[in-house]
Amino acid sequence: MHLSRARTTPRARSRFAAVLTAVALIASACSGADDPEADQTGGAAASGEPQAIISLSPTTTEMLYAVGAGDRVVAVDERSNYPADAPVTDLSGYTPNLEAILGYQPDLVVATDDTGDIVSGLERSGVEVLLLPAARTLDDTYTQIEQVGAATGTVGEAAELVSRMRGEIDEIVASVPRRETPLTYFHELDDTYYTVTDDTYIGEVYSLLGLTSIATGEDAYPQLSEELILEADPDLVMLADGQCCGITPEVVAERPGWGELAAVRQDRVFVVDEDLASRWGPRVVDFMREVAGIISTLTVNESQPEREPAS
Helix, strand or coil: CEEECCCCCHHHHHHHHHHHHHHHHHHHCCHHHHCHHHHHHHHHHHHCCCCCEEECCHHHHHHHHHCCCHHHEEEECCCCCCCCCCCECCCCCCCCCHHHHHCCCCCEEEECCCHHHHHHHHHHCCCEEEECCCCCCHHHHHHHHHHHHHHHCCHHHHHHHHHHHHHHHHHHHHHCCCCCCCEEEEEECCCCCECCCCCCHHHHHHHHCCEEECCCCCCCCCECCHHHHHHHCCCEEEECCHHHHCCCHHHHHCCCCHHHCHHHHCCCEEECCHHHHHCCCCCHHHHHHHHHHHHHCCCHHHCCCCCCCCC
């Protein structure tokens, strides 16, 4: 977590100290609920809650609302389309404009990247920054949600959210039929065949659900050739480019040679919600539920689709 301040005014020092106190309390947020001393410390943290928050990425926007800080969010970036009542602006997380951000008079900005050295600019203006790089694992997501809770004075809500997410994910994983041989998949990021390996965030999600990627190697997000995809003949094709690029199972079936894929012949080409698949925050649970629902429509006896005999 990158949490910083530029000015050493009494107000800034008080709020920053409160955030640090909240961070220390994350692990004991639930157990300390009945402790009078813990309540007093929590009250101190609450007194330093930021009142004007800006989010510069869809994932951090969703985190802020999920922990109960949404009523203090005054502006979000142009790509933050969830929840529906988030105050969308033309602010950009890719090309952040310091003057435009400061126009909303924030006391906390949450972002994923320090693009254009925006952090130092905000620091010089006395604005605190919470920098949360893209999560690499589910555990990263849990940690970042707790950090958002600490920075916004919603430690308890964040801890409850993480606990609920863990429980729901465990239930989803348990609901998926186990197979002796994992189903293979091709997760299409775009129509130039960029995909994911198992050694990625989304790959971890698929792995928990009993799937394994046809893509391997050191490059976690490789671009595959059509020849490699056709040779690998994945059991499932997951299209994460339906919304952006209009790719559908029908489009896939019309690609030269793709009609011979087991996934195409067995109607196992699925469009998945690309927002859920790319925003590694609270709604990863919804993505897992979506994929689990797809897998659960396949009987255990269909663990491997019928393939044409080799000629």
